[in-house]
Amino acid sequence: xxxxxLLLATTLxxxxxxxxxxxxxxxxxxxxxxxxxxxxxxxxxxxxxxRFRDWSISVGGGAAFMVHSDLKSLRKDKTNWGxxxxxxxxxxxxxxxxxxxxxxxxxxxxxxxxxxxxxxAAGVAxxxxxxxxxxxxxxINFSNLLRRVDNHSxxxxxxxxxxxxxxxxxxxxxxxxxxxxxxxxxxxxxSFVREPLGIGSVYYQGGLGLKYNVSKLIDVEARTMxxxxxxxxxxxxxxxxxxxxxxxDRKSDNAWTVSLGVSFxxxxxxxxxxxxxxxxxxxxKTSVLENATTDLVVxxxxxxxxxxxxxxxxxxxxxxxxxxxxxxxxxxxxxxxxVIDLYDKCVTVPGPVENNGCPIx
Numbered sequence: 626x627x628x629x630x631l632l633l634a635t636t637l638x639x640x641x642x643x644x645x646x647x648x649x650x651x652x653x654x655x656x657x658x659x660x661x662x663x664x665x666x667x668x669x670x671x672x673x674x675x676r677f678r679d680w681s682i683s684v685g686g687g688a689a690f691m692v693h694s695d696l697k698s699l700r701k702d703k704t705n706w707g708x709x710x711x712x713x714x715x716x717x718x719x720x721x722x723x724x725x726x727x728x729x730x731x732x733x734x735x736x737x738x739x740x741x742x743x744x745x746a747a748g749v750a751x752x753x754x755x756x757x758x759x760x761x762x763x764x765i766n767f768s769n770l771l772r773r774v775d776n777h778s779x780x781x782x783x784x785x786x787x788x789x790x791x792x793x794x795x796x797x798x799x800x801x802x803x804x805x806x807x808x809x810x811x812x813x814x815x816s817f818v819r820e821p822l823g824i825g826s827v828y829y830q831g832g833l834g835l836k837y838n839v840s841k842l843i844d845v846e847a848r849t850m851x852x853x854x855x856x857x858x859x860x861x862x863x864x865x866x867x868x869x870x871x872x873x874d875r876k877s878d879n880a881w882t883v884s885l886g887v888s889f890x891x892x893x894x895x896x897x898x899x900x901x902x903x904x905x906x907x908x909x910k911t912s913v914l915e916n917a918t919t920d921l922v923v924x925x926x927x928x929x930x931x932x933x934x935x936x937x938x939x940x941x942x943x944x945x946x947x948x949x950x951x952x953x954x955x956x957x958x959x960x961x962x963x964v965i966d967l968y969d970k971c972v973t974v975p976g977p978v979e980n981n982g983c984p985i986x
Contacts, residue, residue, distance in 0.1 A: 675894065676894065677717075677894050677896055677897055677898040678717075678890050678891060678892035678893075678894045678896065678897040678898065679717040679718075679892070679897070680714075680715065680716055680891040680892060681715045681717075681844075681888045681889060681890045681891055681897070682712070682713070682714060682715070682888070682889050682891065683711070683712070683713045683715055683727075683846075683886055683887065683888040683889075684710075684711070684712045684886060685710070685711055685884045685885055685886020685887065686709060686710035686711065686884055686885070686886070687708070687709060687882060687884030687885055688706055688707065688709070688882065688883050688884075689708055689709040689732065689880060689881070689882045690704075690706075690881050690882075691733040691734075691754065691859075691860050691861075691878065691879075691880050692879060692880060692881045693875060693878070693879040694735065694859070694860035694862075694873065694875065694878035694879065694880075695737055695857075695860050695862045695869055695870055695871070695872040696736060696737035696752045696799075696860045696861055696869065697735050697736070697737065697860075698733055698734060698735045698736075700736065703736070705733075705734040705735055705736060706734070707731060707732045707733035707734050707754075708731055708732055709729055709730070709731030709882040709884060710729070711727055711728065711729040711730075711884065711886070712728055713726060713727035713728070713762075714726045715764070715888065717899050719898070720769050720898055720902060720903060721765065721766045721769045721770050722763065722764065722765055723763075723764040723766075723899065724761065724763060724764065725762045725764060725787075725789075726759075726760075726761060726762075727758075727759075727760050727762050727789070727791075728757075728759050729756075729758040729882075730756070730757050730758075731755075731756055731758075731882065732753065732754065732755045732756070733753070733754045733756075733860075734752070734753050734754075735751075735753075735860055735861060736750060736752070737750050737862070737869060737872055738750060739869065739872070743803070743868065746802070746803045747801035747802050747803035747804065747805070748801055748802040748803075750800065750801035751800050751801075752797060752799045752800070752860060752869075753797065753798050753861060754795055754796075754797045754860060754880075755795060755796045755797075756793055756794070756795040756796075756859075757793065757794045757795070758791055758792070758794075758828065758830075758852075759791050759792055759822070760790060760791025760792075760828075760830060761789055761790065761791060762787055762788065762789030762791075762830070763787065763789060764785055764786075764787055765785065765786045765787075766783055766784075766785055766899055767783075767784045767785065768780070768782070768783040768784045768785075769783070769899075769901075769902050772902065780838075780900075781838045782836070782838075783835075783836045783838070783899070784833070784834075784836075785833065785834040785835070785836060785846075786832075786833055786834075787830070787833070787834065787850065788830075788831045789829070789830050789831070790827065790828075790829055790830075791827070791828060792822050792823065792827060792828070793820075793822065793828045793854070794820055794821055794822035794826060795818075795819075795826075795854075795856075795859060796818070796819050797817065797818045797819075797858065797859070797860070797861035797862075797863075798817050799815055799817075799861050799862065799863050800815045805863070816861075816864070816867075816869075818858045818863065818864065820856065820858065826856070827855060828852060828853060828854050828855055828856075829852075829855070830850050830851065830852045830853065831850070831851055832848060832849050832850035832851055832882075833848070833849055834848035834849075835847050836888075836899075838900055841890065841895060841896060841897070842889065843887060843888065843889060843890070844887070844888040844890065844897075845885070845886070845888075846885070846886045846888065847883075848884050848885075848886060849882065849883050849884075850881070850884075851879065851881055852879060852880040852881070852882065853877055853879050854878050854879060854880070855877050856877065856878060857870050857875075857876050857877065857878060858870065858878070859877075859878035860878040862878075923935075924936075924937065929942055929943075930943055930946075930954075932944040932948070932950045932956075933950065934950060934952070934953065934954030938953065938954070939953070940953040940954055940955050941953075941954050941955045941956060942954070944956050945965070945967055947967055948965055948966070949966060949967070959973060960972060960973055960974055960976075960982070961975065962975035962976055962978075962982050963982075964976070964978055964981065964982030968981065968982065969981065969982035969983075970982055970983050971983035971984065
């Protein structure tokens with residue numbers, strides 16, 4: 626019991642001294658809820674802490690075709706060319722996934738013919754579809770998901786997959802030689818359909834792209850997208866359930882686009898997050914360490930007082946020879962009476978210096 630009280634009496638003052646020491650690990654006021662002795666590289670999670678570019682602006686354009694529909698752009702005897710152009714704001718979330726807000730404008734041209742006598746009278750009908758689309762699109766970097774990690778050379782090509790949902794507005798016109806033509810007697814006009822941008826004009830799109838990293842500022846990409854309109858009037862066949870819209874049982878007229886684009890990577894960082902592979906970086910750093918020739922230097926400044934604590938972190942550089950020290954190189958004074966244990970004749974009982982650390986009776 627007495628031994629336990631003695632240990633408690635000697636331990637509490639030492640603990641209190643350690644807590645008030647200037648080298649105590651304290652909570653940082655700049656970074657709350659973090660503790661550091663000064664050796665940790667702690668940074669706030671803000672915009673300045675980013676290592677990579679993660680924003681870009683992309684523009685591009687190419688051909689557009691109405692493919693799975695009543696009236697089609699691609700036929701054995703003729704290809705009816707259309708166009709598409711897009712602009713997007715891209716945000717890379719991780720090295721494998723990003724999001725794009727994309728606006729697309731385009732036009733397709735397609736043809737079709739009714740069967741029987743109606744087809745003979747009308748001839749080959751021609752239709753035009755002009756569309757404007759606004760969508761949120763996900764971007765998966767397949768190259769970062771599947772790329773080998775034992776290749777230490779940087780890669781310049783990346784294979785991407787896209788999937789998105791959005792709203793579209795379109796305007797269509799249909800011309801033939803019979804019911805859908807300009808004529809005064811009898812009165813006839815071509816068939817026109819207008820679909821405004823709204824909640825009822827939802828469409829879906831998916832596709833693939835192949836990107837090439839030209840420089841730290843620019844990427845070029847070849848992209849192909851498949852557009853699912855969800856609307857039977859998108860191909861210009863006229864109002865629903867009319868003759869031309871019955872050429873195919875499909876209720877969704879779908880289009881296909883092929884384009885070439887350029888991405889401008891924004892920011893001041895050296896590389897873009899889409900071209901970064903964390904696992905590849907880890908393998909590279911491991912390789913550098915394995916091939917490093919620099920020897921590890923321990924106790925670079927030596928130990929001038931030979932107390933076993935290097936001068937790099939010794940708080941008492943002139944400890945007397947033979948004195949026991951703590952981890953900071955400070956001579957021990959168990960009873961905290963100002964006389965170190967080396968010279969204290971009463972180690973566990975405080976006393977004045979003039980009496981060699983023993984109490985005066």
